[in-house]
Structure formats: C-alpha cells, structure tokens
Amino acid sequence: MLAQTGAQAAAEAMRQIDPDVVPVYPITPQTPIVESFSKIVADGLVNSEMIHVESEHSAMSAAVGAQAAGARAVTASSSAGLALMFEVLGVASGMRLPILMNIANRALSSPINIHCDHSDSMGVRDSGWIQIYSENAQEVYDHNFLALKLAEKVSLPAMVMQDGFITSHSLENLEILTDEQVKQFIGRYKPQYPLLNIEKPVTMGAIQLPDYFFETKRQQIQAMSQAREQYDAVAQELSKLTGRSYPKIETHNLENAQAIIVVLNSTAGTALAAMRKLKNEFREKVGLIKIRLFLPFPQEEFREIIKKAVGENLKTIAVLDRAVSLGSDAPIAKEIKNALFDLSNKPQVYSYIFGLGGREIFEKDIKKVYLDLISKKTDHQVKYIGLRQ
Amino acid sequence: MFQLVIHGRGGQGAKTLALMIAETAIQAQSFAQAFPDFGPERTGAPIRSFVRIDQEKIITHEPVTRPDVVIVLDQSLIKNPEVLESLSSSKNPALIINSPDSSGEILKILSQFFDFKGRIHVVDALAAVAEFSGKIHPTVPIIGKLIKITEIISLDDFKKTYESKFLEKLGEESIKQTLKTLEDSYYGL
Structure with missing residues (x-):
C-alpha cells in the first residue's frame, strides 16, 4: 500500500502509462502533478519527452501536434490554464486525438481564487472531451487508465478530474498495479492516421467549409455515443485487474430511498459518510448517487435507475453542483432534469449549489439536505449550502 | 477513527509532520489521510494540518472538526481563534503544546476563553533540541509525546519513516541523535 496524494497518484499513473510526449505548464493546484512527473522523468523512469511550454495554449497545441504525429500525449491543468486551452480543446477533439489530461479542479476568475470548484471542467463541457470525475486518489489513479483506453478506442480526448487541494494535496492510501499489468491493459497506441506515416500521407486539421464541416461534427457526436456504449467493457476489464468497480453512475442505498443526493468528485465520499451516520429511521429513507462518467452523460442509465427507484419509493432528488451556469440551471442539475424529462412518473429535482471557490463542505451540511428532503422542507428555489445570506 | 489537528506557523513543519x-x-x-490547510504558502502565518487514521477505509473529505488530539507547535498561537475552536470541540481533545511554561499556566490562558476539559501535555521542544544546535527538528520531541499518549502509530514504525525520509538529507549522525531525542521524549526522559 502506498501513501500518496491525488496529484502523486496521477503522476504515478502517468509513469506507468509512459506517454511519448508530456507538454505541460504548471498551475496551482495542478502543479504537484507535473512536479512529481518531472522528477520521474529526471530519474529516468520513463521514456517520455517532457516539453516545458510557455502557456497552456501551447501545452495543448504541442499535445495535439504530438498525438497527430502518432505519439501518446498526456498533459494536466487547472482553472485559468484549462480556460486558456479552450480553443485547442476543440481542435484536439475535432481532430479525433485521444489525448489524456488530468485536471485538478479550481475556480475560475474573477475574483481570483486558487481553491476547488468545478467551473473549469464544467466550463469546457461542450468541447468534445470525455469527462470522468474522481472521488479520491485511488480513483484518480484508476481513472487514468480507464480514460486513456476508452479515449483511444473511440478516438476522442479524455480528461480525469480530481478536486483541487482536497484530493490533489491530500495524502491517502493508494494501491497500484504492476507496470506489466498497466502495459498489458493499455496496450500500444496504434494511431489510425499518424502524420509520420510517409507510406500513407494525410492532411490533418485542414479547413472544412459548409460542404463537409457538418458531417465531421456528426462523426464526433457518434464517437461520443460510442464512448458511452464502450465504457462498460473497458471499465469491466480494468475492474478485473483492480478488484474495484467503475460504474458510470454509482448508487448507494437506493432500494428504499425516498430522497437521494446526486454529487460527484470528493464530496461524494463526504456525502456517503454523512449518510451512514444518519439515525436508522432516516438512513433507511435516503440514498446517494455518484456520477463518475459525466460526459458522455449516461442519460438512459440514469433514467432507468430513477425509474426503478420511483417505482419503489423515490420522491425527491437533490443535485449538488460545485459550479454555476450563470443565467441558467447548474450543470449537473440541468443534465439530470434533461435525463428525466421523458419519464412519466418523475421525482422532484432540487438544485443545490455548494463549495464555490473552495467554501468548505461538511457532513453536517449534507445531513441537513437529507433532513430537508425527508421532511419536505424544500422548494424549487435553488439552495446555497454554506453561503452567508 | 483517530483525528488530529496540528497548528503551527508556515515553515515549522506542521504539514510534513502530518504527512509523516x-x-x-x-x-x-x-x-x-493527511492534508494541510489549503492555500498560498506564507512563512510565519498560522496554518493547520489534519490527520485521520482508521482501520477502515476513510471516505469523508471534510476538514477535521472534532479532533482527538490538538498539537500546537508555537505557543504564541494559543489564543488564535482556530486553535481555540479545535480545543473547544465537544470531544475534549488532548492538547500537546510546545512551550517552556507549565500546564497550569497554559490552562490559565485557556480559561480566559472557555473551560478546557482535555488533558494538557507540555513539551519544551526547543529546550529538548537546544544542545544539538539546529540539527534536530523541534517537532521531534512533540511527535514522541503524541505517540506516547495515543500509540496511534508505533514508535519503531515512525522511526523507519523518519529515517527513510531524512537519512540522505541529514546524514547518519543527525539521524541517530534525532531518533534518540524521539525515544527520550517517548519514554519521558
């Protein structure tokens, strides 16, 4: 058993992946990921070419170039760094390059803030990247392999999220696979159209005018559907190695639940701990859903889970978002309302916002949400957890 | 589950101690689990670090609010609101404080704020390491005391962690002295 932080866990997974190219630009709280990986490179433990670029725009551009050439490229970022990559994120997904990126979630300016919320990764959710969220260091490590393999299967880039500081800087237990197991699981990267193949020259990233652009986008949409379909097979294969499971949507205690909370990343653990500490009479009535695969969003699975739960007892769902979509519903709440729209017998969906800019979230806050749901002390106004009113 | 909060000033080793x-x-x-008070590092500013230890998987990620033990690495922090908050949690935590004063004097200060019911363990860490002219870190006698009163980790295991982390940096002689100081503190010598 190792003792590692979430950031070190990401770097350890990257060591075992041994990517060909790692272009990076450090930004808090992602810094310890690239710092740890730099040491791994300096110690000669990988063959990776690390490129120290001058900005995140360049980091993603270099990753695009490397991956297009036929290399495996991995990078990492946070907050403003991810925002600066925005233009190139779409280039990566549009060119169908399965780049892997670790994200230590952090708030976006302004006001400037280095702490955790999900505005960065939620802010790029239309960029065509697969998004997988991690509760702890172990999931960060496991999800790196899962994301890489799925990305390469469907030729789409993927990002693996962990909560900045809360996960990235916390030391926890970590079980790792052997280097050989990882090598076998991820296999060799076989690019379909590498630029460096002089036998079969291709042009990549060329201009497409109204005559073809639409069709190319349609192919991306299909690739996202494929990612949704192929996820389970990849997850099960990884599960065989680790003994841990990676359902797209993880459910706890839904059998008799009248009220459930939906949340992702580290707060899913805090919520589960809070749920387990409720008095028996309440605990029997509540459940928890943790979303692992956020994009492509597993709508049908979610609908089926809720349909079954409604058939039993489910009345209310509280969706906890650590990001806002100014002028609209919060990102996860919106997905869930969307997924449930076609259900004839729908539970009430309530939106809660918490933890913006690193505002701490406690088990007592989660307990209060459960008690409010059970005692029906809530309404359709958006609620703010831990906010000074 | 055992929970610990360490209060110190940036640069005093609160984070490293928690990690170790x-x-x-x-x-x-x-x-x-071990995690520091998150944020920009500022030497000399009050900071906290947190530790949880359990025989079962730890799933919560909230900050520690009800510690079993509170360590204060710098006596000048005793009136710090965060220190007082840690100490006044309903669990009546034990306090280990680095100070040349007696536990009675510490209690007198705390009594100005609230009725502290936990045990007070005073460690004069600076005096304990003074003769080694900066070669032994003042957190060493503190950790000896923590292990003694909680046995939450074993002295031998901690010695191994310390040695593996600092042997290269400090050299054999310093490590030997450090481990002896640790033992002396543990056995109350």
Whole structure:
C-alpha cells in the first residue's frame, strides 16, 4: 500500500502509462502533478519527452501536434490554464486525438481564487472531451487508465478530474498495479492516421467549409455515443485487474430511498459518510448517487435507475453542483432534469449549489439536505449550502 | 477513527509532520489521510494540518472538526481563534503544546476563553533540541509525546519513516541523535 496524494497518484499513473510526449505548464493546484512527473522523468523512469511550454495554449497545441504525429500525449491543468486551452480543446477533439489530461479542479476568475470548484471542467463541457470525475486518489489513479483506453478506442480526448487541494494535496492510501499489468491493459497506441506515416500521407486539421464541416461534427457526436456504449467493457476489464468497480453512475442505498443526493468528485465520499451516520429511521429513507462518467452523460442509465427507484419509493432528488451556469440551471442539475424529462412518473429535482471557490463542505451540511428532503422542507428555489445570506 | 489537528506557523513543519504520521500509519496497513490547510504558502502565518487514521477505509473529505488530539507547535498561537475552536470541540481533545511554561499556566490562558476539559501535555521542544544546535527538528520531541499518549502509530514504525525520509538529507549522525531525542521524549526522559 502506498501513501500518496491525488496529484502523486496521477503522476504515478502517468509513469506507468509512459506517454511519448508530456507538454505541460504548471498551475496551482495542478502543479504537484507535473512536479512529481518531472522528477520521474529526471530519474529516468520513463521514456517520455517532457516539453516545458510557455502557456497552456501551447501545452495543448504541442499535445495535439504530438498525438497527430502518432505519439501518446498526456498533459494536466487547472482553472485559468484549462480556460486558456479552450480553443485547442476543440481542435484536439475535432481532430479525433485521444489525448489524456488530468485536471485538478479550481475556480475560475474573477475574483481570483486558487481553491476547488468545478467551473473549469464544467466550463469546457461542450468541447468534445470525455469527462470522468474522481472521488479520491485511488480513483484518480484508476481513472487514468480507464480514460486513456476508452479515449483511444473511440478516438476522442479524455480528461480525469480530481478536486483541487482536497484530493490533489491530500495524502491517502493508494494501491497500484504492476507496470506489466498497466502495459498489458493499455496496450500500444496504434494511431489510425499518424502524420509520420510517409507510406500513407494525410492532411490533418485542414479547413472544412459548409460542404463537409457538418458531417465531421456528426462523426464526433457518434464517437461520443460510442464512448458511452464502450465504457462498460473497458471499465469491466480494468475492474478485473483492480478488484474495484467503475460504474458510470454509482448508487448507494437506493432500494428504499425516498430522497437521494446526486454529487460527484470528493464530496461524494463526504456525502456517503454523512449518510451512514444518519439515525436508522432516516438512513433507511435516503440514498446517494455518484456520477463518475459525466460526459458522455449516461442519460438512459440514469433514467432507468430513477425509474426503478420511483417505482419503489423515490420522491425527491437533490443535485449538488460545485459550479454555476450563470443565467441558467447548474450543470449537473440541468443534465439530470434533461435525463428525466421523458419519464412519466418523475421525482422532484432540487438544485443545490455548494463549495464555490473552495467554501468548505461538511457532513453536517449534507445531513441537513437529507433532513430537508425527508421532511419536505424544500422548494424549487435553488439552495446555497454554506453561503452567508 | 483517530483525528488530529496540528497548528503551527508556515515553515515549522506542521504539514510534513502530518504527512509523516499518515504515511507511517499507511505503511502499517491502516487507512489514513493527511492534508494541510489549503492555500498560498506564507512563512510565519498560522496554518493547520489534519490527520485521520482508521482501520477502515476513510471516505469523508471534510476538514477535521472534532479532533482527538490538538498539537500546537508555537505557543504564541494559543489564543488564535482556530486553535481555540479545535480545543473547544465537544470531544475534549488532548492538547500537546510546545512551550517552556507549565500546564497550569497554559490552562490559565485557556480559561480566559472557555473551560478546557482535555488533558494538557507540555513539551519544551526547543529546550529538548537546544544542545544539538539546529540539527534536530523541534517537532521531534512533540511527535514522541503524541505517540506516547495515543500509540496511534508505533514508535519503531515512525522511526523507519523518519529515517527513510531524512537519512540522505541529514546524514547518519543527525539521524541517530534525532531518533534518540524521539525515544527520550517517548519514554519521558
């Protein structure tokens, strides 16, 4: 058993992946990921070419170039760094390059803030990247392999999220696979159209005018559907190695639940701990859903889970978002309302916002949400957890 | 679940200490978490670090609010609101404080704010390491005391963690002295 932080866990997974190219630009709280990986490179433990670029725009551009050439490229970022990559994120997904990126979630300016919320990764959710969220260091490590393999299967880039500081800087237990197991699981990267193949020259990233652009986008949409379909097979294969499971949507205690909370990343653990500490009479009535695969969003699975739960007892769902979509519903709440729209017998969906800019979230806050749901002390106004009113 | 809060000033080793305690527990097949007060590093500013140790997987990620033990590395922090908050939690935590004063004097200060019911363990860490002219870190006698009163990790395991982390940096002679200071503190010599 190792003792590692979430950031070190990401770097350890990257060591075992041994990517060909790692272009990076450090930004808090992602810094310890690239710092740890730099040491791994300096110690000669990988063959990776690390490129120290001058900005995140360049980091993603270099990753695009490397991956297009036929290399495996991995990078990492946070907050403003991810925002600066925005233009190139779409280039990566549009060119169908399965780049892997670790994200230590952090708030976006302004006001400037280095702490955790999900505005960065939620802010790029239309960029065509697969998004997988991690509760702890172990999931960060496991999800790196899962994301890489799925990305390469469907030729789409993927990002693996962990909560900045809360996960990235916390030391926890970590079980790792052997280097050989990882090598076998991820296999060799076989690019379909590498630029460096002089036998079969291709042009990549060329201009497409109204005559073809639409069709190319349609192919991306299909690739996202494929990612949704192929996820389970990849997850099960990884599960065989680790003994841990990676359902797209993880459910706890839904059998008799009248009220459930939906949340992702580290707060899913805090919520589960809070749920387990409720008095028996309440605990029997509540459940928890943790979303692992956020994009492509597993709508049908979610609908089926809720349909079954409604058939039993489910009345209310509280969706906890650590990001806002100014002028609209919060990102996860919106997905869930969307997924449930076609259900004839729908539970009430309530939106809660918490933890913006690193505002701490406690088990007592989660307990209060459960008690409010059970005692029906809530309404359709958006609620703010831990906010000074 | 055992929970610990360490209060110190940036640069005094509160974060490293937390990491080493958790690492020792994990090496001994327990589950543990260690995390610092997050944010920009500021030397001299009050900071906290947190440790959890359990025999079962730890799933919560909230900050520690009800510690079993509170360590204060710098006596000038005793009136700090965060220190008072840690000490006044309903669990009546034990306090280990680095100070040349007696526990009675510490209690007198705390009594100005609230009725502290936990045990007070005073360690005069600076005096304990003074003769080694900066070669032994003042947190060493503190950790000896923590292990003594909680046995949450074993002295031998911690010695191994310390040695593996600092042997290269400090050299054999300093490590030997450090481990002796640790033992002296543990055995109350």
